[in-house]
Amino acid sequence: MTIFSRIIAGEIPCHRVYEDEHVLAFLDIGPLSDGHLLVIPKEAKAQIHELSDESAAAIGRVLPRLARAVMQATGATAYNILQNNGAMAHQAVMHVHFHIIPRIGTSGLGVGWNAGKLEGARAADLVSRMKGALG
Numbered sequence: 001m002t003i004f005s006r007i008i009a010g011e012i013p014c015h016r017v018y019e020d021e022h023v024l025a026f027l028d029i030g031p032l033s034d035g036h037l038l039v040i041p042k043e044a045k046a047q048i049h050e051l052s053d054e055s056a057a058a059i060g061r062v063l064p065r066l067a068r069a070v071m072q073a074t075g076a077t078a079y080n081i082l083q084n085n086g087a088m089a090h091q092a093v094m095h096v097h098f099h100i101i102p103r104i105g106t107s108g109l110g111v112g113w114n115a116g117k118l119e120g121a122r123a124a125d126l127v128s129r130m131k132g133a134l135g
């Protein structure tokens with residue numbers, strides 16, 4: 001059981017912004033900027049590829065609404081949505097969560113973006129493999 005399951009259960013307090021049958025949103029305890037919000041499914045899955053369609057749809061339905069609320073509350077006009085999967089990808093809490101992180105001046109998400117170059121043969125191979133995986 002993760003700390004987020006305990007927050008959902010009400011065993012640990014949080015600054016709750018939104019709740020419905022499938023989703024909970026609350027302020028991050030260690031904000032990267034003012035208004036940093038966490039949006040989580042109530043379904044206890046560690047990573048997004050494990051999530052049920054129902055939970056995924058419920059999150060997708062409210063994310064834009066929550067982003068609007070964050071922008072309106074903070075005055076931010078730019079923000080990042082971040083969703084980490086796996087310790088190697090900076091995931092610390094093993095319960096699916098989306099960060100909504102306002103960019104306010106220099107505060108917000110620092111992004112490293114070491115872009116490569118897409119090569120034709122590799123692209124074709126990847127598309128073929130991904131289509132195969134999708135079935």
Ligand code: 5GP
Binds near residue numbers: 003029
């Ligand atoms: P991750 O690196 O796993 O994507 O981010 C986990 C986030 O959860 C961090 O930003 C951290 O500050 C936040 N967090 C961890 N424990 C708690 C908690 O008990 N309450 C709240 N509100 N946020 C938490």
